[in-house]
Amino acid sequence: MGKTVLVVGAGIVGASVAWHLAKAGCKVTVVDTGDGGGLATRHSFAWINANWGNPEFYFHFRRRSMAGWRRLEREVPDVSVNWCGGLTWDISAEDFDTFEAEHTRWGYGMRRVDSAGAQRIEPGLKTPPDRALFVAEEGMVEPVEAARAMLAATAAAGGTLLTGTRIAALSARDGKVTGAVTADGDTILADETVIAAGTATQGMLETIGVRLGMITSPGLIMHSTVASQRLLNGMVFAPQCNVRQTREGRLIAGSDFAGADPKGEEDRMARELLARIKALVRGAEDLDVGFVTVGHRPTPADGFPAIGRPPGVEGLYVTVMHSGVTLAPIVGELAAREIVEGLRDPDLAPYDPGRPELG
Structure with a gap:
């Protein structure tokens, strides 16, 4: 029998960690305050990419996870990525050439297109840009559906999902985390506890005196009303307008890909974004605002993921990051390997x- 592992959080990262652990033979229990699918996950633009000016080490990590999504599609029923590509011209004129050259040097499939090329890629654009960058290997996913597919695969492998359950505190003894206590006072014991709780991570760790600096x-x-056509x-x-169309037919947009603070x-x-979409996309004129989501990005203080064991504590593993949708496959794979086999991948x-930046 493998290790008993408690995963706190059933967003896309927690679901991936749970699936990879269950696949490795662990007895997995996933606890989530909602109904599965997480909070940050359902508020995500859900763009799978290695784009947008990341340092090289982080670019390659994200690229590795993009390949992980293709593996997940083969392994998990109902995980389906639309590898549609991304067309970008939200780059200043002075940065455009440098941005293109850097990503091309690193091996990203980035291609410059003119106005006619942009129109061929996106015929629905009313006024295509004079120049843009297209990356065919980028994709989008319906994130809650993907998370729930991995949770279903975890359950099929013998795992347990406890929805509507809030963790009040972690439990620890002699420097080792032994599980967690729910808000109802129930204790869940585990050999290992994985925190994939997004913005709730910091408060949860503080119940056992562990500090992890975060910004949220x-x-x-x-989210527009449903369009009748593609x-x-x-x-x-x-x-000022990043947009994609969901499988359902809604156009979803933010002023940048993560969405801006509405204050x-x-x-x-929302009305300003809708107006920009109508000016940008042919056929969007009759759409209205369907609904709005405001998510809080669970970001470690220096902007990079926190993945691994906090110092001085046994039995505890942390997975918290912005860009959870892109990174979910690689985080699940490498976290499970470290927890089960004790092998930490050098890319982590x-x-x-x-690290001192999070102290």
Whole structure:
């Protein structure tokens, strides 16, 4: 019998960790305050990429996870990525050439297109840009569906999902985490406890005296009413309006891919985004605001993921990051390997939860 592992959080990262652990033979229990699918996950733009000016080490880590999504599609029923590509011109004129050259040097499949090329990629654009960058290997996913597919695969492998259950505190003895206590006072014992709780991570760790510096900035995403036809082939990143079309047919958009802070003016921001979409996309004229989501990005203080064991504590593993949708496959794979086999992948070195920047 493998290790008994408690995974706190059933968003896309927690679901991936749980699936990889169950696949490795662990007895997995997943606890989630909601109904599975997480909070940050359902508020995500859900763009799978290695784009947007990351340092080289982080670029390659994200690229490795993009390959992991293709593996997950083969392994897990109902995980389906739309590898539609992304068309970007939300880059200043002075940065455009440098950005393109850097990513091309690193091996990203980035291709410059002119106005005619952009129109061929996205025929629905009313006014295509004079120049843009297209990356065919980028994809988008419906994140809650993907998380729930991995949770279903975990259950099929013998795992347990406890929904509507809030963890009040971690439990520890003699420097080792032994599980957690729910808000109802029930104790869940485990050989290993994985925290994949997004913005709740910091408070949960503080119940056992562990410090992990985080920032949790809000981001608004506007979801339109359902369009009667396909208006976009893939993802479009235009200045002040990043937009894609969901499988259901809604256009979802933020002023950047993560969404901006609405500062209490959700309706105004949503209307502005809708107006930009109507000016950008042919056929969007009859759409209205369907609903708005405001998510809080669970980001470690220096902007990079925290993946691994906090120093001085046994039986505890942390997985917290922005860009959880892109990184879910690689985080699940490498976390499970470290927990089960004790092998830490060298690519995880920059993401140690004990690094000074998070103290």
